[in-house]
Amino acid sequence: MKIAVCIKRVPDQDVRFKIAAGGKAVDEAGLKFDMSDFDGYAAEVAIQLTEKAGAGEVTVVSVGPDAVQETLRKALSMGAHRAVQLKHDTPVHDGYAIASALAAELKEGAYDLILTGRMAVDTQNRSVGAQLAELLDRPYIGAITKLDVEGGMVKARRELEGAFELVECTLPAVLSIDEGIARARYPSLKGIMAAKKKPMDVRPAQLGAQRYTLESLELPPERTGGRIIGEGPDAVPELVRLLKEEAKIL
Amino acid sequence: MHIVFALVVVAAFGLFAWNAWRLILELRMGRLDDSRWSDVGARLGNLLSIGIFQKKIFRDSVAGPMHAAIFWGFCVLTAGTIEFLVAGVFPSFSFAKVLPGVLYRFYTINQDVWGALVLLAVSFALFRRITKRVKRLMGAETHPNDPLLILSWIGALMITMFGDQAMAMVANPEPGIGLLRPISAVIAALSSVVVSPSAALTLERLFWVSHGLLVLSFLNYLPYSKHLHVVVSLPNVYLSNTSGPGQVGVMSAMDLEGDLEVFGAKDVEQLSWKSLLDGFACTECGRCTSVCPANITGKPLSPRKIMVNVRERLEEKSAAAGIGLIGRSAGGTAVTTAGATTARALLDTYITEDELWACTSCRACVTECPVSIDQLSVINELRRNLVLGESRFPEEILPAFESMEQKGSPWAFDPADRAKWADGMDIPTMAELHGRGEKPDVLYWVGCMGSFDDRAKKTTVAFAKIMKAAGVRFAILAQEEKCHGDPARRMGNEYLYQMLAKDAVGVLNTYAVTKVVTACPHCFHQMGNEFPQWGGHFDVIHHSTFIEELLAAGKVPLRADLHEPVSKFTYHDSCYLGRYNEVYDAPREALKRALPVMELVEMPRSRDRGMCCGAGGGRMFMEEHVAEGGKRINAERAEEALATGATTIAVACPFCMTMLADSVKARDADVTVLDIAEVVAGRLAV
Ligand code: SF4
Ligand code: SF4
Numbered sequence: 001m002k003i004a005v006c007i008k009r010v011p012d013q014d015v016r017f018k019i020a021a022g023g024k025a026v027d028e029a030g031l032k033f034d035m036s037d038f039d040g041y042a043a044e045v046a047i048q049l050t051e052k053a054g055a056g057e058v059t060v061v062s063v064g065p066d067a068v069q070e071t072l073r074k075a076l077s078m079g080a081h082r083a084v085q086l087k088h089d090t091p092v093h094d095g096y097a098i099a100s101a102l103a104a105e106l107k108e109g110a111y112d113l114i115l116t117g118r119m120a121v122d123t124q125n126r127s128v129g130a131q132l133a134e135l136l137d138r139p140y141i142g143a144i145t146k147l148d149v150e151g152g153m154v155k156a157r158r159e160l161e162g163a164f165e166l167v168e169c170t171l172p173a174v175l176s177i178d179e180g181i182a183r184a185r186y187p188s189l190k191g192i193m194a195a196k197k198k199p200m201d202v203r204p205a206q207l208g209a210q211r212y213t214l215e216s217l218e219l220p221p222e223r224t225g226g227r228i229i230g231e232g233p234d235a236v237p238e239l240v241r242l243l244k245e246e247a248k249i250l
Numbered sequence: 251m252h253i254v255f256a257l258v259v260v261a262a263f264g265l266f267a268w269n270a271w272r273l274i275l276e277l278r279m280g281r282l283d284d285s286r287w288s289d290v291g292a293r294l295g296n297l298l299s300i301g302i303f304q305k306k307i308f309r310d311s312v313a314g315p316m317h318a319a320i321f322w323g324f325c326v327l328t329a330g331t332i333e334f335l336v337a338g339v340f341p342s343f344s345f346a347k348v349l350p351g352v353l354y355r356f357y358t359i360n361q362d363v364w365g366a367l368v369l370l371a372v373s374f375a376l377f378r379r380i381t382k383r384v385k386r387l388m389g390a391e392t393h394p395n396d397p398l399l400i401l402s403w404i405g406a407l408m409i410t411m412f413g414d415q416a417m418a419m420v421a422n423p424e425p426g427i428g429l430l431r432p433i434s435a436v437i438a439a440l441s442s443v444v445v446s447p448s449a450a451l452t453l454e455r456l457f458w459v460s461h462g463l464l465v466l467s468f469l470n471y472l473p474y475s476k477h478l479h480v481v482v483s484l485p486n487v488y489l490s491n492t493s494g495p496g497q498v499g500v501m502s503a504m505d506l507e508g509d510l511e512v513f514g515a516k517d518v519e520q521l522s523w524k525s526l527l528d529g530f531a532c533t534e535c536g537r538c539t540s541v542c543p544a545n546i547t548g549k550p551l552s553p554r555k556i557m558v559n560v561r562e563r564l565e566e567k568s569a570a571a572g573i574g575l576i577g578r579s580a581g582g583t584a585v586t587t588a589g590a591t592t593a594r595a596l597l598d599t600y601i602t603e604d605e606l607w608a609c610t611s612c613r614a615c616v617t618e619c620p621v622s623i624d625q626l627s628v629i630n631e632l633r634r635n636l637v638l639g640e641s642r643f644p645e646e647i648l649p650a651f652e653s654m655e656q657k658g659s660p661w662a663f664d665p666a667d668r669a670k671w672a673d674g675m676d677i678p679t680m681a682e683l684h685g686r687g688e689k690p691d692v693l694y695w696v697g698c699m700g701s702f703d704d705r706a707k708k709t710t711v712a713f714a715k716i717m718k719a720a721g722v723r724f725a726i727l728a729q730e731e732k733c734h735g736d737p738a739r740r741m742g743n744e745y746l747y748q749m750l751a752k753d754a755v756g757v758l759n760t761y762a763v764t765k766v767v768t769a770c771p772h773c774f775h776q777m778g779n780e781f782p783q784w785g786g787h788f789d790v791i792h793h794s795t796f797i798e799e800l801l802a803a804g805k806v807p808l809r810a811d812l813h814e815p816v817s818k819f820t821y822h823d824s825c826y827l828g829r830y831n832e833v834y835d836a837p838r839e840a841l842k843r844a845l846p847v848m849e850l851v852e853m854p855r856s857r858d859r860g861m862c863c864g865a866g867g868g869r870m871f872m873e874e875h876v877a878e879g880g881k882r883i884n885a886e887r888a889e890e891a892l893a894t895g896a897t898t899i900a901v902a903c904p905f906c907m908t909m910l911a912d913s914v915k916a917r918d919a920d921v922t923v924l925d926i927a928e929v930v931a932g933r934l935a936v
Contacts, residue, residue: 016664016666188513193510
């Protein structure tokens, strides 16, 4: 089975960001980058599928500047077999443009499965997977939490509010992976060493038209400090009054 | 007769030599890149104090003198055995002919006296083994019949020796012989009442032959017994890590660039030959296991088992490789065929993951071992294999690894907040001083806990206040400080460690730092003792020593009021400060100087016997699974501290602080846990 996993390089999330001069990007000074969490789960799922089958190949693909090679290398050290960088040096925000670049790469290569993360943890966008499926004209199942691939069929489970949905489709297919399905493994040194020798292709990204642009980034207002109104049941009436009159949420 | 005896002696020594050669071949199955030929002086020192003078043996006040008597007796009696064997082949030989009279008498008297002492000691040892259930001598991994056999053997050796001597005297009384061998003479005098001279002659031959056979068979039983230590313990002590504060606990640097097949150790071949020798030297005395904090609190780890397993696996493997044809340890598992050993390995077949992760790297086992075995080095190598080779580790430590890599600290705090504790304290950063072309006297390396942990930050502030009050010109790195990776190294992640350590050394070298002070014993050990592996040579001082020196020099302005009530303190030794670096007095002295009215009470386990708080070796980041009947390590230690009746438990490590404070709080005890810096800062005059 040939599997492709699309991954995105994102800055580590639990830090306080600063906006870079120009107001259109975050200040990258001091930031650490890694694979978007959901893409990590997707890579893990793909690697486990080939490990279980004892055959197959996992290709990881990423659109971006040369820095994405580090992220691709991490996926290789987890156990992916080859990597492709679709090189583009300026940030792209339009999911359609990225999906077109990926489609141009992945339409060849006879991939049985193409996996993406459910969403990018930095921009919280989640359209690339579905658009990619559309461009390649393949079935798409989004936000999968359980997956079985057998006899040319995909059986997937999706988690809804208070219910599960079981979905099936035929291969080849495009799937997006939600959390809970697998934890991205921590690469062993053996894996890191092996990754250094695995192939990494670099090709220019054939981006589709960018139909929207990022106008500006702003930080949310500073949280104002909390206030202690009192303690125990005595404080309740005052709390209710404040929630009604000041916060106006009751 | 003498020809026969000579043949038997040659055969026995031949067999022994063959066994010795087998053992050497077995050792050569291990890694050979661990050279131990340097530091002859220090090694001889160890040989003398730990080997000959039995320094560590005496740490047990009951077994110590007993063992020392047997050991020294053996040394003395070896001379007698040599005379015995030579005379067996050349009957006219006697030391009397080669030694001057006084020396000869000194020799014979010593033979008799030490023979009796050894007999007494082995009788006591047998009695103790049989009648008392000495806890440390028990355990599933031990071979309990082996010592009984060996002790009886030694007893029989002594009895036949005395029998031989005494009967010779009865058969052929010589005047004045009682002065040479007084004890034998007494036995002779007593037995001459019932034994006729002619019967004595027969008995003498009988004792002589049995003594000879016992000596030679004993020699050849040793290689198959845990009592191989009789032969290898002295070489093992000589070859052990050369002591010297700091150096004993340094972990070896892995060459990560090389094309390694296996990372760390999965089986005996990847262990150093020295670890394999450790396996041979282990006497199963259990002193290590009896002080292991993990074992004491019911965790699945026993350092003795680690060593027994190393030997068992080595013998299994060497047998399969055709090296040890009859190689197996007494009562150990039978030799398996070559095929069966391939799927087996030291890791998993013998030693489980759970045992390895239970270790706090406290070094209590290494310190206690009378023959200077390094159990911890085996544990560390196996951990390396788990992490680097197989990415197998408790899932709780994954965030710590990731955070160290991403955020430069094992906890997921925002690196931007690293110097938040210093807000408003007017403490310069290295970058600021550098910008002004200045250099501080000392760099204060705060450490991750001291920077981010709310409780530890109080210590950080306290220490900074002391330095300010004493007029020390110091600076911090602020956001340029990042974890040096020590926790990663201790958890087996040498790759991550080397990345971080090299970065940290780089930063310090950019500022041409020479002197560093830190309040964290782990930082202290890592930076002072292990950074040299990466070209970082700094004079690193722990804050306890630093404060003590400031106090001694009268530089810290303390309040003069001595009307405070006398308070009772106890001090908890941190493993990385104490056993790793032998800093025991400085924190105690600092406390006494700051609080002259204080009463310092010691816990039963203190100084180099101090018990771990449970946080080392990366245990801080792991779940502690408490088994039925077991307890948490910090609970065991907190109870010991509380039992002293102290109202303050002083510590000198942020990890110990967390562990003990947690446990004290859980017990609702009205006792405070303070860092020594907080105690001293609390007495500042300003
Ligand atoms: S280092 Fe400490 S915890 Fe580890 S085995 Fe030795 S005594 Fe036990
Ligand atoms: S390792 Fe040392 S202390 Fe432990 S049982 Fe063996 S000889 Fe005794």
